[in-house]
Amino acid sequence: MEKLEISAQSAINNFLQSQINKKTEKEQKQLAKAREDNDYIKISTLSEKIADIESKFQAEIWLDNAVNKMAKQLKFGTHISKGIHPDAKGDNVSFQPTAEHIANLPQHIIGSHSINSQFIDANGNAAALPLASFFDFQIDDNYKIKDLILQDNTDFISSLHADKEQAITYQQTFKSALLNNIEQPISHERNKQTLWVNNAYSASQLEDLNYTAIVPLYPSVFTFEIYQKINELRYSEENKLARENRYKKPSEPQMPYVSMFDLATVQLGGTKPQNVSQLMSKQGGRNYLLPSLPPPSISRNIDDNEGFRLSKFAKSIFSKPLKYQCQKDIKRVFEVVEDTRNNVDVRDKRKNALDVVLQTLFSFAEYMRTALPAGWSKDYKELSMAEKYWLDPMRAELEGEEEFAQIRKQGEWIDEIINSFASWLNALLKEQFPQHKNDIADTEFIEWEREIEDMKKQYQRSGKGVFL
8 A cells, every 4th residue: 555645644634624614615705794892792703603614523422423423324336226216215335346256347338337437326315425525535636535534544443432442433434335245235116126036047937037136326436437527628728728719819839629519418316416426416407418329311301301411422412312302382383483474472472381391401411410410521522612611500519620610710611601502593494494494594583582581590590500
């Protein structure tokens, strides 16, 4: 065992002082203000209140309370019952991976055996949670108080009480609480249970079947480690600075940064995550869900349509496949274009028909923008860059795509998209009405551009922002 940088006794005193500082923070500020104001009555009242709190954190008093009350009111473990349901009263389990566990599981299986965590979780009486904080108190860079307890550190044991036998009793009580060795684990009606058949193929009759009751518990230490790691990757000062420099200082050398997409969160414990466990309280009840989705396909169905397939050799989304997907809507456009009357009803019908085409177009675009993996457009060599900026926005978040992000941010490509739509629709009209192809020109082109511009603004107002 490495030498401790501070004594075990100092560790206990430092923890108790940290608790005093935490419990009296408000009163200390009020006391400082009262002294500035020479308010002697308030000084006396606050000093007495602080002294009363400090008396509860005298080592002998606090440790006696921790051993005889708190240790009996908390359940420790790496896997907790209340993570399944906050009202569950089943046992927690402390899982310590062995070499056998690791050897018998495939390397691609990730779980509690994959980490060497320094954390332990606890739940029970909220008033007893300071004991969990005591166990988790960092002594130096290498050790927490719980490490000294579990390693039977003699210096630590002797610091618990002046009487040697009493000190050993304290340490054994703490160790027993931490190890949480359970001979007959207890489940609860709020826990989920699965009956696993042990002899399904050997039993000849139903009454010969025997079962193992499997009670899944929530791996709170494992999920806490994941929560900490993801937050460290996403919100560290280095990562935030690298992200900001990409936009604020594009001319300077850029550092790589981490982006994580498709994360979801599940909230455990509602407004009182401390009722679930101590670690859950530290997370504010938030637990990350990593995406476990099948690989997306561009030919995936949308809105019950047959599916929009973008060829790897396509130069534009404005192509025959899009015409096929929009054929009913475009047919309606053809019908209203044939009506040459110039009145409000005809103009409204024409506008409405065109809006439906645009809504279909934007629904396909929105799917491609949000459901496909970041950077998918890199495999589509012939696709116009303007449409890559439009349809693959998350590519801008990838490492090495700083130039892509910068050009996309400028937004000049949006005009090219609008122009492409107008040209595509004009080409369809000329194909449908060859006898009038020379009459379909700038006026219609400008109208199509105006319509897509209006639709763009409408989507932005609704918060969808199809060109963002």
